[in-house]
Amino acid sequence: MSQKFTADAVTPLLALVGTNIEPARAANVAEALATQVSAANAVYASLPFEAEPAGYLHACAKAAP
Amino acid sequence: MTPEAIVELSAANLARAIRSKQLTALAAMEAVIARADQVHKKLNCFVRIDRYEALAAAHLADAELARGAVRGPLHGVPMAHKDMYYREGAISSCGSKIKRDMPAPSTATALKKLDAAGAIQFGVLNMAEFAYGPTGHNYHLGHCRNPWNPDHITGGSSSGSGASVAARASFAALGSDTGGSIRLPATFCGVSGIKPTWSRVSRHGAMPLSFSMDTVGPLARTVEDCALILGAIAGADPLDASASQHPVPDYMGQLARPIRGLRIGTPKRYFYDNIDAEVEGLMQSGLEIYRKLGAEVIEVDLPDIEPWNHAAMVIIAAEAAAAHGNWMRTRPQDYSDQVRARLELGLAVPATTYLDGLRLRGVALQAFSQEVFAKVDILHAPTVGFQTPTIAETDISGGEAMTRALNSITRLTRPGNFLGLPCLSVPAGFTGNGLPTAMQLIGRPFNEAALFAAGHAYQQATEWHLQAPKQP
Numbered sequence: 001m002s003q004k005f006t007a008d009a010v011t012p013l014l015a016l017v018g019t020n021i022e023p024a025r026a027a028n029v030a031e032a033l034a035t036q037v038s039a040a041n042a043v044y045a046s047l048p049f050e051a052e053p054a055g056y057l058h059a060c061a062k063a064a065p
Numbered sequence: 066m067t068p069e070a071i072v073e074l075s076a077a078n079l080a081r082a083i084r085s086k087q088l089t090a091l092a093a094m095e096a097v098i099a100r101a102d103q104v105h106k107k108l109n110c111f112v113r114i115d116r117y118e119a120l121a122a123a124h125l126a127d128a129e130l131a132r133g134a135v136r137g138p139l140h141g142v143p144m145a146h147k148d149m150y151y152r153e154g155a156i157s158s159c160g161s162k163i164k165r166d167m168p169a170p171s172t173a174t175a176l177k178k179l180d181a182a183g184a185i186q187f188g189v190l191n192m193a194e195f196a197y198g199p200t201g202h203n204y205h206l207g208h209c210r211n212p213w214n215p216d217h218i219t220g221g222s223s224s225g226s227g228a229s230v231a232a233r234a235s236f237a238a239l240g241s242d243t244g245g246s247i248r249l250p251a252t253f254c255g256v257s258g259i260k261p262t263w264s265r266v267s268r269h270g271a272m273p274l275s276f277s278m279d280t281v282g283p284l285a286r287t288v289e290d291c292a293l294i295l296g297a298i299a300g301a302d303p304l305d306a307s308a309s310q311h312p313v314p315d316y317m318g319q320l321a322r323p324i325r326g327l328r329i330g331t332p333k334r335y336f337y338d339n340i341d342a343e344v345e346g347l348m349q350s351g352l353e354i355y356r357k358l359g360a361e362v363i364e365v366d367l368p369d370i371e372p373w374n375h376a377a378m379v380i381i382a383a384e385a386a387a388a389h390g391n392w393m394r395t396r397p398q399d400y401s402d403q404v405r406a407r408l409e410l411g412l413a414v415p416a417t418t419y420l421d422g423l424r425l426r427g428v429a430l431q432a433f434s435q436e437v438f439a440k441v442d443i444l445h446a447p448t449v450g451f452q453t454p455t456i457a458e459t460d461i462s463g464g465e466a467m468t469r470a471l472n473s474i475t476r477l478t479r480p481g482n483f484l485g486l487p488c489l490s491v492p493a494g495f496t497g498n499g500l501p502t503a504m505q506l507i508g509r510p511f512n513e514a515a516l517f518a519a520g521h522a523y524q525q526a527t528e529w530h531l532q533a534p535k536q537p
Contacts, residue, residue: 013413018394021409029409032468037418039375044421053420055427060485060510063434
């Protein structure tokens with residue numbers, strides 16, 4: 001389920017990384033961000049503590065013919 | 066041979082004809098440039114045609130051949146490429162306003178390898194702005210149009226690659242695939258395309274979008290052409306630390322290996338959810354061909370893939386935003402609305418959400434391999450689950466509606482990028498709207514050879530890949 005996230009939160013967040021954003025664009029970002037990040041975080045519930053980013057490369061090498 | 070007959074040749078057959086002196090490289094170059102001039106007016110598929118340099122290079126290739134020198138397996142074959150492969154000193158606009166005046170600092174390794182193989186680049190091709198769009202829309206260069214029906218999308222981001230190869234205006238073209246950008250235009254335009262295993266081809270000198278997802282590969286008339294070109298560009302590169310050291314097999318040598326007994330998986334879920342009935346029918350026909358060829362078709366249960374797409378979207382958004390951070394701070398007005406909106410989203414992705422996405426990839430690949438590759442050699446699936454839409458229908462801007470629409474277009478291609486697996490898109494017929502569709506064959510990491518053999522066998526038994534759009 002999507003978490004509540006507002007344009008008011010997006011504006012200072014992007015200002016922190018040096019990007020100005022108009023209110024209408026910030027509202028769009030908030031809407032898309034809430035959906036995407038919530039959906040991704042829901043997937044991570046089953047992620048093992050030991051999993052590492054480079055684990056993908058190991059898995060790739062193991063699965064190669 | 067007439068110019069019309071020349072441009073119908075596959076890259077492999079053209080290379081053979083040039084090597085055996087049935088045809089000159091100059092005649093091939095003149096024929097393809099004439100066709101490119103003709104179709105570009107309707108399809109907007111080229112950014113630039115470097116005709117004088119290309120004709121001179123073709124003349125030189127013929128002179129070399131006359132004295133017995135063959136550069137490589139693509140000697141004299143004209144190719145144009147997506148406008149994101151850098152050639153030192155030349156402009157690569159990357160489909161953008163921002164880079165349209167910036168000369169490239171060095172030449173892409175993929176281009177150097179194609180040069181060494183004897184191919185001659187004669188132009189650069191339209192593409193989605195910064196390769197960040199799956200439809201073929203471009204608000205700076207103009208939308209690229211589908212040669213089967215110019216009201217419809219080409220697919221993106223390698224829009225000009227798909228359109229020019231289908232329209233016989235290039236014998237083959239490099240594309241790039243981060244979420245489906247080779248396979249989507251290959252599907253919508255009716256050509257073959259290989260997204261190789263991540264790291265199979267050096268990305269040095271190729272515009273970055275999402276470094277952990279980006280792959281370099283060709284779109285071409287046939288699977289044989291894809292094998293020939295991938296063989297020329299794959300391999301380790303001292304200029305790209307991420308390029309794999311895994312040996313490059315002889316793809317052409319393995320192309321004709323028998324597929325009798327090959328285990329082809331067909332997924333029970335995900336890839337056929339809400340699929341268009343005509344596309345599904347064509348997929349079943351494709352599987353029937355494989356049964357007749359002696360392959361064993363086996364239903365396989367997949368892990369729950371849907372959630373992985375959310376992680377993939379987050380990873381691409383964050384990596385693209387990082388790459389574009391400086392321009393987002395200084396020139397945000399120079400991006401189109403949709404690309405800017407996607408980059409703004411990426412700037413706001415929490416670091417832990419991004420890193421968890423990367424952590425998930427190894428776990429996901431292991432789960433996928435256990436469910437799929439323990440039981441079958443390759444997975445057969447549709448590349449897209451819907452009929453090719455029009456340019457107007459897919460003209461979308463920012464917001465959650467944009468995210469939903471983009472997710473839906475790339476739903477069946479994105480898992481291949483998330484998992485890093487090789488995926489070969491092969492034309493599989495036409496839907497009622499007269500436009501092509503395709504199947505994708507998905508293989509184990511670094512086993513492109515198995516995909517080429519299966520795709521080639523299918524093309525020996527069918528004629529979908531030989532169909533050409535009427536010339537505009």
